[in-house]
Amino acid sequence: MRKSLTTRQIVAEWIIENLIRLCGISAILFVFGIFFFVFREGAPLLFGEGGFDLIKFLTSPEWYPSSNSNPRYGILALILGTASVSCLAVLISVPFGLGAAIFISEFCGPKLKEGLKIVIELLAAIPSVVWGFIGLTLMKGIIESVFGVPFGLTVLNGAIILALMCLPIIVSISEDALRAVPDSYREAAQGLGATRWQLIYRVLLPAAKNGLLAAVLLGVGRAVGETMAVLMATGHAVNIPIDGTPPYFHALDSVRTLTATIAAELGETAQGSPHYRVLFLIGIFLFCITFTINLVADLVVRGIRKE
Amino acid sequence: MVATSQNPSKIRIENLGVSYGPDPALRSLSMDIPRNEVFGIIGPAQSGKTTLLKTLNRTIDLVPEASVKGSVYIDDEAVVDAPEPVPAKSLTRHGLRDVCGYRRRIGMVAPLPVGLPMTIYDNVAFAPRQAGVKERGQLDEIVERCLTQAALWDEVKDRLTTLGTKLSGGQQQRLTIARALSHEPEVLCLDEFSIAIDPVTTMRIEDVLRELQSEMTIILVTNLVQQARRLARQTAFILNGELVELDDTEAIFSGEANDPRTNEFVSGIFG
Ligand SMILES: Nc1ncnc2c1ncn2[C@@H]1O[C@H](COP(=O)(O)OP(=O)(O)OP(=O)(O)O)[C@@H](O)[C@H]1O
Numbered sequence: 009m010r011k012s013l014t015t016r017q018i019v020a021e022w023i024i025e026n027l028i029r030l031c032g033i034s035a036i037l038f039v040f041g042i043f044f045f046v047f048r049e050g051a052p053l054l055f056g057e058g059g060f061d062l063i064k065f066l067t068s069p070e071w072y073p074s075s076n077s078n079p080r081y082g083i084l085a086l087i088l089g090t091a092s093v094s095c096l097a098v099l100i101s102v103p104f105g106l107g108a109a110i111f112i113s114e115f116c117g118p119k120l121k122e123g124l125k126i127v128i129e130l131l132a133a134i135p136s137v138v139w140g141f142i143g144l145t146l147m148k149g150i151i152e153s154v155f156g157v158p159f160g161l162t163v164l165n166g167a168i169i170l171a172l173m174c175l176p177i178i179v180s181i182s183e184d185a186l187r188a189v190p191d192s193y194r195e196a197a198q199g200l201g202a203t204r205w206q207l208i209y210r211v212l213l214p215a216a217k218n219g220l221l222a223a224v225l226l227g228v229g230r231a232v233g234e235t236m237a238v239l240m241a242t243g244h245a246v247n248i249p250i251d252g253t254p255p256y257f258h259a260l261d262s263v264r265t266l267t268a269t270i271a272a273e274l275g276e277t278a279q280g281s282p283h284y285r286v287l288f289l290i291g292i293f294l295f296c297i298t299f300t301i302n303l304v305a306d307l308v309v310r311g312i313r314k315e
Numbered sequence: 316m317v318a319t320s321q322n323p324s325k326i327r328i329e330n331l332g333v334s335y336g337p338d339p340a341l342r343s344l345s346m347d348i349p350r351n352e353v354f355g356i357i358g359p360a361q362s363g364k365t366t367l368l369k370t371l372n373r374t375i376d377l378v379p380e381a382s383v384k385g386s387v388y389i390d391d392e393a394v395v396d397a398p399e400p401v402p403a404k405s406l407t408r409h410g411l412r413d414v415c416g417y418r419r420r421i422g423m424v425a426p427l428p429v430g431l432p433m434t435i436y437d438n439v440a441f442a443p444r445q446a447g448v449k450e451r452g453q454l455d456e457i458v459e460r461c462l463t464q465a466a467l468w469d470e471v472k473d474r475l476t477t478l479g480t481k482l483s484g485g486q487q488q489r490l491t492i493a494r495a496l497s498h499e500p501e502v503l504c505l506d507e508f509s510i511a512i513d514p515v516t517t518m519r520i521e522d523v524l525r526e527l528q529s530e531m532t533i534i535l536v537t538n539l540v541q542q543a544r545r546l547a548r549q550t551a552f553i554l555n556g557e558l559v560e561l562d563d564t565e566a567i568f569s570g571e572a573n574d575p576r577t578n579e580f581v582s583g584i585f586g
């Protein structure tokens with residue numbers, strides 16, 4: 009026989025239920041609020057305020073926002089700066105991150121495993137300003153002496169720093185994904201005579217691809233959105249690191265990224281000025297990029313699940 | 316149990332002891348497993364049957380906390396040779412070195428079915444591919460033969476490219492059997508293979524086993540006493556990691572075995 013609830017229980021239930029609802033709704037409201045605010049500051053340009061040209065904004069390499077006579081707001085160089093640093097960082101961190109995750113989950117003993125995981129967590133705890141500082145001093149010196157370039161704050165410098173920052177995310181999520189593969193798969197495959205590598209390549213990676221992909225995409229998201237460290241490590245010079253002369257991609261050039269531009273310039277602009285609005289538009293643009301990455305990640309992961 | 320000249324034993328086990336941590340799972344077990352026939356192993360839960368099979372195909376190496384002592388020979392080749400207890404993971408230094416190659420000589424069917432996360436076709440072609448078979452026609456032929464032997468071909472022949480993990484439990488179990496046959500093993504170990512399979516299919520697989528015993532040595536660990544009775548010429552009864560009795564199957568099940576514990580176990584299950 010079921011006992012009916014007392015009045016007190018009913019009231020408590022009601023309060024708890026509504027508190028939880030309130031929390032959920034306010035989280036959504038905050039997100040929309042932020043989006044609305046950013047959009048309000050940047051959007052007037054999109055509706056033609058001050059003769060603004062969106063195509064030119066996206067495709068012109070000329071970023072002269074503080075010129076008195078003729079300010080120009082082309083962010084192509086900034087886009088390519090962000091893209092080059094992020095891509096190189098991902099190229100560096102994905103193989104290292106996956107390799108480290110495979111090593112930790114499949115090859116090392118329990119003690120070493122604990123030690124390595126602590127190191128990885130420490131790596132994740134380093135604040136981004138400190139990473140920037142390492143780029144600004146240590147990595148700058150290393151790049152200058154190894155490559156013999158006069159100025160070591162470059163795409164490569166930023167990419168290495170960024171790669172180190174992405175590593176903990178990629179390693180820990182990939183390691184989780186590999187650990188989630190049931191041991192019975194390992195036993196079955198090795199019982200069939202698979203070597204360690206065949207096991208990893210033919211069974212574990214396919215079985216964990218879901219989580220591995222999520223790890224990589226989250227790493228990419230981090231790389232695109234990171235500000236402080238790249239601001240300090242890439243030299244902050246408006247420059248396109250890609251041209252027609254070999255090797256076509258110049259990793260030892262300085263560049264400037266979208267995020268770094270906002271961080272460095274927003275404080276100096278007058279509220280409501282064209283420069284101010286353009287910086288917010290860059291923010292919207294960045295938002296669109298990260299939103300797309302997350303959406304793609306979600307769709308890909310979902311697609312794999314359905315399979 | 317002396318090997319006769321016309322049917323010398325395939326596997327010789329001498330004083331084999333295996334323990335996980337302090338408690339032994341197998342204590343000084345010795346027996347000979349005859350060539351080209353079905354050899355039954357029975358015993359209550361936790362008696363060490365699975366441990367024995369794992370040692371035979373050297374997947375015991377993968378259990379970090381296991382240690383092994385004693386010897387196992389296949390065709391007089393030392394698979395395990397450790398006069399003193401050694402950690403299982405260091406068995407490559409106390410026995411056969413090329414474990415991966417060796418495991419391909421032994422087919423293993425685990426009690427719980429494990430379809431690997433790849434297509435049905437790739438599941439069966441997994442081991443042959445590892446052994447270097449690349450030609451499509453040859454792989455096709457192996458896949459069809461093994462799935463047919465495992466009584467699964469008719470059910471899956473039109474969907475070989477679906478994931479092996481999408482099959483039902485019983486189908487996955489038969490997939491494991493097909494996989495174990497795919498590298499034409501010298502020894503086939505079946506660990507309670509019929510847990511997840513219906514009686515009719517079990518009968519079909521038993522027929523296949525009867526045919527296969529002319530080509531390979533089959534070790535059948537089973538809780539279905541009747542199954543051992545139907546298939547095995549000799550049966551070993553293991554209790555708490557010790558060999559209680561090994562004799563012709565009929566003698567074991569006659570109710571007049573030498574050791575009273577055998578009679579108790581056998582009649583307990585009958586009753
Ligand atoms: N990986 C392991 N770690 C620790 N102990 C284990 C491990 N595997 C087996 N054991 C122990 O070894 C003993 C023998 O186990 P085993 O699996 O060989 O028994 P079994 O005869 O196959 O039993 P069942 O009929 O239930 O399958 C048991 O006491 C078990 O708890």
Ligand SMILES: [Mg+2]
Binds near residue numbers: 364365366426506
């Ligand atoms: Mg068992």
